[in-house]
Structures are given as structure tokens and as C-alpha cells.
Amino acid sequence: MDVPTVGKNEVQCPHCGHFVGPASRCSNCGMRLEKRMGLKLLRLSAVVVAIGGLFLLQLYAKNRELPLITIDRITPVMNFATVRVEGVLESDARKLRSGSVLYVLDDGTGTLAVFANDVPAGKLPKAGSRIAVAGNLNVGAGNEVRMQARSVALLETPPVDDYISEFRLSDISAHQVDERITAFGQVSKVWKPDPGSKAPHKIVIEDPSGTLEVVHWLQEPIPVEVGDPIEVSGTVGVYKEKIQLKLWSAEDIQPLEIEAPVDAQRMHIGNITVEMADDVVIAEGILGPPKSIPGGVIYPISDGTGTILALFWDKNITGEERDALDEDVRICIEAPVVVYKGQLELVPENVGGFQVLE
DSSP states (O other): OOOOOOOTTOEEOTTTOOEEOSOSBOTTTOOBOOOOOOHHHHHHHHHHHHHHHHHHHHHHHHHSOOOBOOGGGOOGGGTTOEEEEEEEESSOOEEOTTSOEEEEEEOSSOEEEEEESSOOSSSOOOTTOEEEEEEEEEEOGGGOEEEEEEEEEEOSSOOOOOOOOSSOGGGOOGGGTTOEEEEEEEEEEEEOOOTTOOOOEEEEEEETTEEEEEEEOOSSOOOOOTTOEEEEEEEEEEETTEEEEEOOSGGGEEEOOOOOOOOOEEOOGGGOOGGGTTOEEEEEEEEOOOEEETTEEEEEEEOSSOEEEEEEETTTSOTHHHHTOOTTOEEEEEEEEEEETTEEEEOOSSGGGEEEOO
16 A cells, blocks of 8 residues: 655645645645744744843843841851841041042941942941942951942931041950940941830940940830940949840930941141040051950051051951051051040051051
């Protein structure tokens, strides 16, 4: 029996079973036929779909919002990772000698040094400004994690002015138990107990020297948020070997109204006086032999007109910038004048607060 040969472009009529070539109707019964898509057309359609899919995938990847993470979740193993962080500037943004801009960001869980190659138009953001940064993390000396920013955006929120503590939180000790004191700091954490719980409310305040846990059982205290500078008065206590300050009335928590910072004055060290406490000055000089203290290091700095102490807190200045400091090195320092136990000090707020001069 002969088997009919079917050509590559022939179709079988669904009505009479007759095989016919490319046509709109069956030549045997006149039934309308559906045209079969050609193989070349199928291949072309597949290529178009594939190219379109790749384009859409690339467009999605390019415009996909980076993950927003908190600074305390950033670790050295995240080297080269691309992330997004939002927070408050711990100090004024500062242009470095290299031409890049340094932002020291605080999101309430920690601080992160962010370096950006693009200098924004107009004035750089001030301390307390809220910004969002996105970029690549990189690990420097001592496993210090930084960010090389791709973008820096100023967020539309009310600024919070920076401040200088009247005394160091690290000075509060267990020897002051049951003593009533007043402390100043910036809120770094706020914790509220579950409804019905007998646990206290907790507020952690900080200054460059350390932190202090503030606890209270008040029903309607003055609300505070991370980043707020506040004044707290209470009784010193110790709980699980940790210093606490216990508050007893709503008046024990007061927000601080801080004046806007003024431009720094360039001065000879010999002209810096006690009356200039809290003023920001710029001075140049040669570093003397260092002295280690808990949480930092102190260098005397001299310029021929006088000598003053420069205090560098480990919390604020670490890594390569800290390693560049040494005896006989000449630096330019921009910092507030601090009077501590009758001694004048310059205390840079971050790595942008000083530059090593050649």
C-alpha cells in the first residue's frame, strides 16, 4: 500500500483528511484551513522574545532598589557588597584633600564612614541632616568597613543639630550609686516594654566617650527619637554590673535646643582660651608623644605659639587615618574646644576633623 508523502509545508484537512499544500481552503472539500507558522518565523519570534526578555531583565536589575540595611548588620564578610543605608550625619560632611567628600552616617545602630567622589552643588550637608547613601562596601585596615558611594541623597526631614556634651558619660561610675546627676547625650536607642509588662522603658544616650542606659517607668514621658539631643536627670544605679540612670518624673527628660554651628576660626594655638569652650577652631601644629587613655589616645600639638592636647576617640577615628598619626607629624585639625578638668583639648568628631600635612 502506498503511503502518501507529506511535504514540509503540507497540512491535513481536519474535515476530509486530505493532505494539501499551502492554501486557505482544502482543494478536495473546500474546508477553510489554518495556516501553519513557518519554521523561520518561529525561530525569528523566539529570538525577538529572548532579546526582549534580556533587555527587561537588565532594566529591572539596573532600576531595582538596593536592599536597605542597618549599620549594625554590616560585617567584614560583606566586602564589595552593594547596599543602601539611611541615617543622620554625625558631623558636617567634609571635602577631603583627595577631592572626595566624607559623610559619617549614624542610623541609631552604629556609624559608617561613606566616601563619595561626586561633590554636590552648593553647601555640603550639616550635622543632623538625614541622608540616604547607596554604594559598595569595602574593608580597610583592622577590618574597618567603609562605603564607596554611588549616590548620596538628602532626605526631606527636619535636621537635628549636633552638640558637645558638657561632661563625658564615661566619667559616671558605680561610686556614684544613689547620687542624683544630670547628663547630656544624643539618643541612640529607644526601647518600650510590651503592654502590661512591668519592665522599664529604656533610652540609650551617647557622647564620644561612651553610652549610658536611662530607664524609667513613666506613663507619659516626653517622647524622644533616635538622634535627639536630650538632658536627663536621675539617680545612678547598677543593674547586672551595668551603670544605669533611673528617672522618676516626666520633667527628668528634656529636649535640648542647640544653636546652629558657626564657621570654624583659624587660630594660633597660643590664642585658644578657656572662654572659647565649644567653639570650633582650625589649628596647625606638630604632634608630640602620644598617651593612651581608655577609649582613645591623646597627643600634645604645638605650633610655636603654644601647646594644646588633641584627643582622638577610638569610636570616631579608626583605621588608616588613625595609623597616619605619629610623633613629629604635622597636622591640621578642625575641632571644638573642650575644657576637661581645667585642661584645654581639641576633640575631632570624625576622620574628617584632621588632615596630615606633608
